[in-house]
Amino acid sequence: MARIFSGIQPTGHLHLGNYLGAIRNWVRLQQEFECLFCVVDMHAITLWQEPEALAQATRETAAAVLAAGINPDTNILFLQSAVPGHAQLAWVFNCVARIGWLNRMTQFKEKAGKHRENASVGLYAYPNLMAADILLYKATHVPVGEDQKQHLELTRDIAQKFNNDFGVALFPVVEPLILGPATRIMSLRDGTKKMSKSDASDFSRINLTDSADSIALKIRRAKTDPNPLPDSPDGLEGRPEAANLLSIYAALTDSSIENVCQRFGGSPFSDFKQELADRAVAALAPITAEVNRLMADPETLDSILRSGAERARALAAPVLDEVYRAIGFLQT
Numbered sequence: 001m002a003r004i005f006s007g008i009q010p011t012g013h014l015h016l017g018n019y020l021g022a023i024r025n026w027v028r029l030q031q032e033f034e035c036l037f038c039v040v041d042m043h044a045i046t047l048w049q050e051p052e053a054l055a056q057a058t059r060e061t062a063a064a065v066l067a068a069g070i071n072p073d074t075n076i077l078f079l080q081s082a083v084p085g086h087a088q089l090a091w092v093f094n095c096v097a098r099i100g101w102l103n104r105m106t107q108f109k110e111k112a113g114k115h116r117e118n119a120s121v122g123l124y125a126y127p128n129l130m131a132a133d134i135l136l137y138k139a140t141h142v143p144v145g146e147d148q149k150q151h152l153e154l155t156r157d158i159a160q161k162f163n164n165d166f167g168v169a170l171f172p173v174v175e176p177l178i179l180g181p182a183t184r185i186m187s188l189r190d191g192t193k194k195m196s197k198s199d200a201s202d203f204s205r206i207n208l209t210d211s212a213d214s215i216a217l218k219i220r221r222a223k224t225d226p227n228p229l230p231d232s233p234d235g236l237e238g239r240p241e242a243a244n245l246l247s248i249y250a251a252l253t254d255s256s257i258e259n260v261c262q263r264f265g266g267s268p269f270s271d272f273k274q275e276l277a278d279r280a281v282a283a284l285a286p287i288t289a290e291v292n293r294l295m296a297d298p299e300t301l302d303s304i305l306r307s308g309a310e311r312a313r314a315l316a317a318p319v320l321d322e323v324y325r326a327i328g329f330l331q332t
């Protein structure tokens with residue numbers, strides 16, 4: 001049976017890339033599959049987080065997932081740090097994954113930057129913890145944005161090596177689900193850079209908590225080029241900012257880039273941006289309102305997360321047991 005697992009880091013505000021690249025797909029998948037959605041606070045601390053800000057961002061991230069339409073009764077929504085099995089299995093995977101495998105991870109190189117010697121050991125081992133998140137529940141499908149593909153390949157390698165080393169068929173082969181026309185939303189200031197929580201400029205991204213006015217302003221100020229919009233996707237060659245805005249529009253309206261080109265081909269960016277802003281506000285305003293409502297009621301939010309963690313622990317326990325037996329840890 002298929003089981004979905006996905007995770008999101010509670011670092012700063014969620015943005016349109018998280019919504020279109022990840023959370024919106026989760027909302028659709030919950031109709032068909034058994035799903036676990038995890039706020040990965042242990043991944044967040046691979047980079048420094050102010051404790052109070054981390055706690056606030058953790059609640060806000062959980063609230064955003066609920067506000068986007070995840071049903072916490074039919075799915076499991078929980079915090080990674082509330083289920084010890086993630087750390088326990090991650091340690092096992094630290095001993096399965098090879099240093100050479102981790103050395104190839106491009107996200108570590110990006111995040112560690114020039115000061116690699118000064119990066120946390122956790123940042124380096126991050127993909128092993130991610131593999132543990134998924135495999136602790138023997139999840140089979142993982143909806144993510146493009147940027148996580150390499151980590152999922154590593155998850156497959158770890159699962160396979162564990163199965164081979166111990167002569168078991170314990171872990172499944174994990175499939176990434178990279179869905180929709182917006183698997184990689186780019187910065188509004190630079191079409192070659194990913195839209196990211198950590199970009200210094202707030203004008204680079206649309207946050208799920210932005211007001212309608214601020215969304216409209218950011219889209220009006222978004223970088224473009226002097227040419228009108230093309231009437232087919234071929235005309236987007238070498239125009240990363242135009243390609244990005246069109247794919248955001250396609251995702252928001254559930255249409256294809258072809259259709260959007262047909263509709264706006266020849267128009268100036270100003271007309272298109274007005275419509276794009278209207279669409280973005282229409283999609284995000286109800287989510288923002290619901291996030292604010294949930295944030296005002298932390299007891300309800302915490303009790304949803306507590307119940308999620310309880311159910312996650314119950315699913316994880318027998319898998320960890322099986323892993324420990326396979327390894328030869330004495331069961332006393």
Ligand code: AMP
Nearest residue numbers: 009017018021022144145183184185195
């Ligand atoms: P993160 O914010 O890094 O925890 O990412 C949470 C989810 O959002 C993951 O599935 C990412 O692949 C996805 N995601 C993050 N940034 C973007 C982006 N700019 N475009 C599309 N998906 C994204």
Ligand code: TRP
Nearest residue numbers: 005006007008009040130133142
């Ligand atoms: N690394 C992911 C990101 O930054 C978040 C994540 C952690 C995740 N564990 C996961 C995603 C397990 C999918 C499955 O986006």
